[in-house]
Amino acid sequence: MTELTVVAQPATTARYGEGAETPAIVTDEHGVIPVLLGHRSVRTFAPTPIGEDVVQTLVAAAQSASTSSNLQTWSVITVTDPSHKDRVATLAGDQDFIRDAPVFLVFVADWARGRSIAAAAGTGSEGIDFLDSTLVAVIDAAIAAQNAVVAAEALGLGAVYVGAVRNNPAELSALLDLPPGAFPAVGVAIGHPRDDIPTAVKPRLPQSIVRHSETYRAAAGDEIAAYDETLRDHYRSQGRARGWTDAVIERVRSADALHGREALRGVLHERGLASR
Numbered sequence: 001m002t003e004l005t006v007v008a009q010p011a012t013t014a015r016y017g018e019g020a021e022t023p024a025i026v027t028d029e030h031g032v033i034p035v036l037l038g039h040r041s042v043r044t045f046a047p048t049p050i051g052e053d054v055v056q057t058l059v060a061a062a063q064s065a066s067t068s069s070n071l072q073t074w075s076v077i078t079v080t081d082p083s084h085k086d087r088v089a090t091l092a093g094d095q096d097f098i099r100d101a102p103v104f105l106v107f108v109a110d111w112a113r114g115r116s117i118a119a120a121a122g123t124g125s126e127g128i129d130f131l132d133s134t135l136v137a138v139i140d141a142a143i144a145a146q147n148a149v150v151a152a153e154a155l156g157l158g159a160v161y162v163g164a165v166r167n168n169p170a171e172l173s174a175l176l177d178l179p180p181g182a183f184p185a186v187g188v189a190i191g192h193p194r195d196d197i198p199t200a201v202k203p204r205l206p207q208s209i210v211r212h213s214e215t216y217r218a219a220a221g222d223e224i225a226a227y228d229e230t231l232r233d234h235y236r237s238q239g240r241a242r243g244w245t246d247a248v249i250e251r252v253r254s255a256d257a258l259h260g261r262e263a264l265r266g267v268l269h270e271r272g273l274a275s276r
Helices: 009-016 032-037 052-063 082-091 096-100 112-120 131-154 169-175 221-237 244-252 261-270
Strands: 074-079 103-110 158-162 182-191
Touching: 009 032, 032 131, 052 074, 052 103, 052 131, 074 082, 074 131, 082 096, 082 103, 082 169, 096 182, 103 131, 131 158, 131 182, 169 182, 169 261, 221 244
Parallel strands: none
Antiparallel strands: 074 103, 103 182, 158 182
C-alpha cells in the first residue's frame, strides 16, 4: 500500500490563497499530487525547442487517459511549423503565446474514425448524430488534454489551455484539414517557461463552495465575496485589477463574450456532428 503524507502547507496556501481555509491534503510517493496542486497557466515561453521524444511522451500520456467505452473518440494535431502555427494562432484569438510556444496541440473531438469504420462495415452511423455522442468526443478530448498537461508539467514544462480554437472552428478545421465528424475541442500551448517572467499559482474557490455533501448547496454571498477578494489580492500581486465575479459577469453578460462561439451549434452541424 502506498504510504501517504501531508502536503506541505505552502502548496495548499498557494492553491487557496493567503488567509483562506485550506483542506488537509495528502500526497503520494510519486509526487503526482504536488504536480497537480502546482498547476499554473504559462503564457510566456522560452525559445528552447521540445524534442520529438517529449512530444511522443505527451501523446502517450494523453492516450493513457480514460475514454468512454474505449471508443477513443479523439485525435490530436501537433503544430510546430512556425508559419503554420502563426496561421493557427490568428484563428485562435490571435494570441502571441501560441506563436511563441514550440509545440501547440489541438485536441480534436473525432467521430470521423467511427463513421469510416461504420461505412467500411456497410452500416449506418446515426448514433453519431446525437448530442451525447458529441459530448462523449469532447469529454474524451478534454480528459486526454489534461493528461498531456500533467505529463508536461511533470517534465518541468509549462502549458496553457486555449479554448479560442473554437472561435473560428470552421476555418481552423479547414486549415488543419479535419474530415467531417472531427472538430477542434481545445488547444494546449506547451513549452519551457521563461525564468524572467514568473507565473504564480492562481487561488481557486474554497472547497466549501465547490464540494457538496449528498445534495447541492448554493454558496452564500459572503463566501463568494471572500473568494473574490482573495483573487483580487492575487491579481494585484500580478499587476492587474480584477476579481473573480468580474470575470463571471463579463463572460455571461451577452453573447459578445463568446467571440464567435455562439454559432457553434451550426458549425457542429456543418462538421457532421448534428448534436440533436
